[in-house]
Amino acid sequence: MTVAVAQARTRALGAVRLRGLDFAFSTRSGARLPVLDGVDLEIGGGGIVALIGPNGCGKSTLLRVIAGLLAPAAGEAMLDGTPIAGPDPRIGLVFQEPRLLPWRSAADNITYPLELAGWPTARRVERLAALAGLVGLDPAVTASRPSELSGGTRQRVALARALAMEPQVLLLDEPFSALDALTRERFDLELLRLWERAATTIVMVTHSIPEAILVADRVVVLSPRPGRVVADIAVDLPRPRTIADLDQAMVSRTSREIRAHLGDPDAGGEAEPGGRVHQPIERPPAEFAS
Numbered sequence: 001m002t003v004a005v006a007q008a009r010t011r012a013l014g015a016v017r018l019r020g021l022d023f024a025f026s027t028r029s030g031a032r033l034p035v036l037d038g039v040d041l042e043i044g045g046g047g048i049v050a051l052i053g054p055n056g057c058g059k060s061t062l063l064r065v066i067a068g069l070l071a072p073a074a075g076e077a078m079l080d081g082t083p084i085a086g087p088d089p090r091i092g093l094v095f096q097e098p099r100l101l102p103w104r105s106a107a108d109n110i111t112y113p114l115e116l117a118g119w120p121t122a123r124r125v126e127r128l129a130a131l132a133g134l135v136g137l138d139p140a141v142t143a144s145r146p147s148e149l150s151g152g153t154r155q156r157v158a159l160a161r162a163l164a165m166e167p168q169v170l171l172l173d174e175p176f177s178a179l180d181a182l183t184r185e186r187f188d189l190e191l192l193r194l195w196e197r198a199a200t201t202i203v204m205v206t207h208s209i210p211e212a213i214l215v216a217d218r219v220v221v222l223s224p225r226p227g228r229v230v231a232d233i234a235v236d237l238p239r240p241r242t243i244a245d246l247d248q249a250m251v252s253r254t255s256r257e258i259r260a261h262l263g264d265p266d267a268g269g270e271a272e273p274g275g276r277v278h279q280p281i282e283r284p285p286a287e288f289a290s
């Protein structure tokens, strides 16, 4: 067992299990477009998985299936042992383009799910302050509309909204792709600090191999459409992580392995089928809370 796996946090809630997931869209011409093909994936509660794969392979579709926004044609998606049958407050999704309501202030976007859930104003205000702190949002900007905010601040607002109902699972679809390189690294590290406090299971789609390695316990590589899992690669880096960790020899090895599974002819060598297998360890929830 590696050090990273030994230090990975696991907890009782937020376990995601995907079994034989198939999904197809019906196109305008009436044809069937297969997008996901027999996707199997298990993520223990509190785990962080990065999903990586070529454009159009079905990553966003997969997140929407896990979020209960799309129903699979076959197979099932489960959260903590029960099928995900529709949108669920235990699952938060940050879309590829932050879908904020343009006519609402940042604050009112963040508290929108609380409003829908019938929270009284005083409780919403209190929760807003906690969420702004959690995602590092400057309280001075919460009165602004989304169009008045920078891309990075909009992402923080979208993240805060996704966290509003204290989800067990956080699905992030290329959340930081529009940010400059240094800001992106900072956001990645802030996400990890947030994970240390909020303890959610995270599934993060990214096109950045270094980002996947920096953030995740495992990097799951999908094939071109219809997406299926071609590798599940453990990231053997201890936590807490820093940018300096990306300099380790192990990182270039992992990076080469991911590239090989993505079909990069310059990655050197053949991709080992299925990648290295991740072995989660079980720990009592109390240990996680400490």
Ligand SMILES: Nc1ncnc2c1ncn2[C@@H]1O[C@H](COP(=O)(O)OP(=O)(O)OP(=O)(O)O)[C@@H](O)[C@H]1O
Residues within 6 Å of the ligand: 025, 026, 027, 033, 035, 053, 054, 055, 056, 057, 058, 059, 060, 061, 062, 096, 225
């Ligand atoms: N609503 C839809 N109706 C029909 N086809 C769709 C729909 N949404 C997505 N598709 C198609 O399904 C396939 C998978 O799309 P998806 O957005 O899941 O890919 P992706 O892996 O997230 O790609 P990217 O890396 O570009 O974000 C693509 O071929 C896309 O054109």
Ligand SMILES: [Mg+2]
Residues within 6 Å of the ligand: 059, 060, 061, 096, 173
């Ligand atoms: Mg996408």
